[in-house]
Amino acid sequence: MSGSAVSVTTMDSSLDEELEGLSAAGRRRRLRRIDKKEGSIVWIDGRRLISFGSNDYLGLSQHARMIAAASLSILDWGSGSTGSRLTTGNLCPHEELEAAIAAFKHTQSAVAFTSGYAANVGAIQALAGEEDLILSDSLNHASLIDGCRLSRATVRVYSHNDTGHVRDLLNDRSNFRRLLMITDGVFSMDGDLARLPDLADLADECDGWLMVDDAHGTGVYGESGSGTVEHFGLLGRVPIQMGTLSKACGSVGGFVAGSRSLVELLKNKARSFIYSTALPPAVVESARMSLEIIASSPSLRARLHHNVKRLRTGLNILAIDAAAGDSPIIPVIYGSEMAAISISKQLEEAGFWIPAIRPPTVPPGTSRLRITVSADHTDDQIDALLKVLGEIDKSVSSK
Numbered sequence: 088m089s090g091s092a093v094s095v096t097t098m099d100s101s102l103d104e105e106l107e108g109l110s111a112a113g114r115r116r117r118l119r120r121i122d123k124k125e126g127s128i129v130w131i132d133g134r135r136l137i138s139f140g141s142n143d144y145l146g147l148s149q150h151a152r153m154i155a156a157a158s159l160s161i162l163d164w165g166s167g168s169t170g171s172r173l174t175t176g177n178l179c180p181h182e183e184l185e186a187a188i189a190a191f192k193h194t195q196s197a198v199a200f201t202s203g204y205a206a207n208v209g210a211i212q213a214l215a216g217e218e219d220l221i222l223s224d225s226l227n228h229a230s231l232i233d234g235c236r237l238s239r240a241t242v243r244v245y246s247h248n249d250t251g252h253v254r255d256l257l258n259d260r261s262n263f264r265r266l267l268m269i270t271d272g273v274f275s276m277d278g279d280l281a282r283l284p285d286l287a288d289l290a291d292e293c294d295g296w297l298m299v300d301d302a303h304g305t306g307v308y309g310e311s312g313s314g315t316v317e318h319f320g321l322l323g324r325v326p327i328q329m330g331t332l333s334k335a336c337g338s339v340g341g342f343v344a345g346s347r348s349l350v351e352l353l354k355n356k357a358r359s360f361i362y363s364t365a366l367p368p369a370v371v372e373s374a375r376m377s378l379e380i381i382a383s384s385p386s387l388r389a390r391l392h393h394n395v396k397r398l399r400t401g402l403n404i405l406a407i408d409a410a411a412g413d414s415p416i417i418p419v420i421y422g423s424e425m426a427a428i429s430i431s432k433q434l435e436e437a438g439f440w441i442p443a444i445r446p447p448t449v450p451p452g453t454s455r456l457r458i459t460v461s462a463d464h465t466d467d468q469i470d471a472l473l474k475v476l477g478e479i480d481k482s483v484s485s486k
């Protein structure tokens with residue numbers, strides 16, 4: 088046996104041991120292959136399931152106008168962008184998309200990244216360094232946490248949505264150059280909204296910069312659908328608005344919207360922007376189309392909120408303990424990993440697909456179903472889910 092074969096075997100047995108540890112803890116992840124998809128219906132392992140787990144809140148991922156925009160763009164531009172934005176990859180569609188994002192978010196300017204993850208790690212790393220202080224909500228998304236780590240700033244994590252705690256952590260603010268306050272707009276696994284008005288006041292008071300990750304608010308909240316900043320009447324008061332094109336927008340990509348100076352600085356310093364190939368033009372064109380659809384079709388948002396209300400009201404009637412609120416993300420917490428997996432399996436047997444969410448995505452002991460609602464769902468589908476959830480809940484409580 089050659090030396091390298093021996094080391095591969097050693098590597099694999101070490102990795103297998105780690106994987107077995109994950110399995111034993113109920114934390115091993117497994118990819119499920121979707122063979123076909125039509126709106127909220129997916130086909131997995133030969134079975135037709137109704138999905139209540141995607142982030143396609145407005146059902147735009149298969150919208151005819153999105154498909155047409157992407158198809159036409161591929162004919163004009165081909166499949167790839169061929170380079171980083173700063174080399175050969177800065178195409179007309181990218182600049183048009185950024186202008187559309189800025190208009191949609193009511194900001195001077197915007198910059199697109201290849202994903203929301205890339206936007207967060209790039210923006211935070213570019214804006215904060217060793218001399219700076221970052222305050223970050225304990226339930227912030229992993230991409231924000233990773234951006235904080237990358238920045239090498241002093242990072243203080245405050246208890247979820249606890250603005251009193253934020254204030255406590257600011258007592259030595261003057262020892263730092265910049266202060267960044269970072270929060271999800273809609274918390275991705277809990278579906279509650281950040282206390283943006285209080286955070287904006289605190290940021291003003293302490294000369295801080297508020298950054299809102301509105302991955303799940305964009306297209307869902309606000310009069311024009313621009314997100315939680317608009318929803319809370321804070322347009323002009325949140326200098327760093329991050330968002331994704333991958334959830335309600337039904338495409339892929341991330342962005343930061345704000346002042347011209349902010350965007351110019353990010354284009355110069357965000358490493359995930361500089362050292363990565365630009366988004367493919369077909370994706371860019373579908374994303375731009377999504378903003379057009381969101382702005383011109385308030386009825387889609389109204390349908391989404393109708394569906395959210397129907398499902399939330401039904402859960403209340405069944406006395407199923409789901410977090411209060413009005414967002415399309417509805418967590419039902421079961422506690423252990425095994426319990427959440429078992430409920431998810433029972434739902435699958437009954438024709439519904441809602442993946443179990445476990446640590447490290449959520450804190451230990453809070454494994455859950457993360458039920459998400461889309462404008463694509465029909466009343467009948469929602470009622471059918473409620474019926475099955477009610478039956479499962481009864482059998483869990485009687486054990």
Ligand SMILES: Cc1ncc(COP(=O)(O)O)c(C=O)c1O
Nearest residue numbers: 202203204228230275302331333
């Ligand atoms: C709050 C939040 N921020 C950022 C991201 C990353 O966005 P993307 O999936 O576009 O990379 C996600 C995605 O799960 C998210 O939930």
